[in-house]
Amino acid sequence: GxxxxxxxxxxxxxxxxxxxxxxxSLDFQATTMFWYRQFPKQSLMLMAxxxxxxxxxxxxxxxxxxxxxxxxxxxxxxxxxxxAHPEDSSFYICSVAVGQGGYTFGSGTRLTVV
Amino acid sequence: GENVEQHPSTLSxxxxxxxVIKCTYSDSASNYFPWYKQELGKRPQLIIDIRxxxxxxxxxxxxxxxxxxxxxFSLHITETQPxxxxxxxxxxxxxxxGGGNKLTFGTGTQLKVEL
Numbered sequence: 001g002x003x004x005x006x007x008x009x010x011x012x013x014x015x016x017x018x019x020x021x022x023x024x025s026l027d028f029q030a031t032t033m034f035w036y037r038q039f040p041k042q043s044l045m046l047m048a049x050x051x052x053x054x055x056x057x058x059x060x061x062x063x064x065x066x067x068x069x070x071x072x073x074x075x076x077x078x079x080x081x082x083x084a085h086p087e088d089s090s091f092y093i094c095s096v097a098v099g100q101g102g103y104t105f106g107s108g109t110r111l112t113v114v
Numbered sequence: 115g116e117n118v119e120q121h122p123s124t125l126s127x128x129x130x131x132x133x134v135i136k137c138t139y140s141d142s143a144s145n146y147f148p149w150y151k152q153e154l155g156k157r158p159q160l161i162i163d164i165r166x167x168x169x170x171x172x173x174x175x176x177x178x179x180x181x182x183x184x185x186x187f188s189l190h191i192t193e194t195q196p197x198x199x200x201x202x203x204x205x206x207x208x209x210x211x212g213g214g215n216k217l218t219f220g221t222g223t224q225l226k227v228e229l
Binding site: 031032034042043044045046049051091093095097100101102103105106107108110 | 145146148155156157158160163165203207209210214215216217218219220221222
């Protein structure tokens with residue numbers, strides 16, 4: 001149980017375009033999802049906390065107008081990278097708390113902006 | 115907010131030796147401490163975790179210890195094998211107090227097990 005499906009697994013886009021990443025909880029309801037970004041050889045850094053039916057909470061230094069998060073249902077959260085630039089190229093991964101302190105992760109999305 | 119420090123950043127051991135990775139955290143309210151193994155381009159895989167009401171936990175070759183007073187916890191891998199080579203992350207959260215609590219990761223340790 002507690003599976004999170006993330007799509008796409010990889011995407012290449014042109015500079016200036018927008019990219020949407022989806023995370024879907026398959027067998028449970030997720031009122032909260034966490035979005036992380038991981039640059040090569042670095043740790044996972046929390047970008048924002050996605051809350052179902054309300055605005056996301058962004059970490060300091062993360063531009064909320066650039067990284068749009070929508071959590072319209074209890075099973076789906078999306079992250080849209082708007083006007084992507086090469087420096088946005090990274091590994092994006094979502095996560096959900098699954099009780100007893102545990103967390104489950106999506107499979108991640110490798111974004112390359114050219 | 116929570117801050118998790120992890121050492122060493124790289125660790126090279128001979129096959130069969132033990133490996134120890136250490137982490138410290140800043141928020142005394144944190145109550146859940148998982149350890150993850152991450153292969154390149156993959157999601158983190160939970161290898162062991164410990165909750166704040168326990169001082170030590172062991173699962174075959176892997177053990178974790180927690181010192182709440184000093185706010186540090188450690189991962190111990192015994193009888194290391196080449197397939198243990200990967201990046202390991204520690205993390206901390208207040209996850210036991212609710213699902214809305216974020217997970218803060220350490221900086222990671224690249225473990226290399228040499229033949």
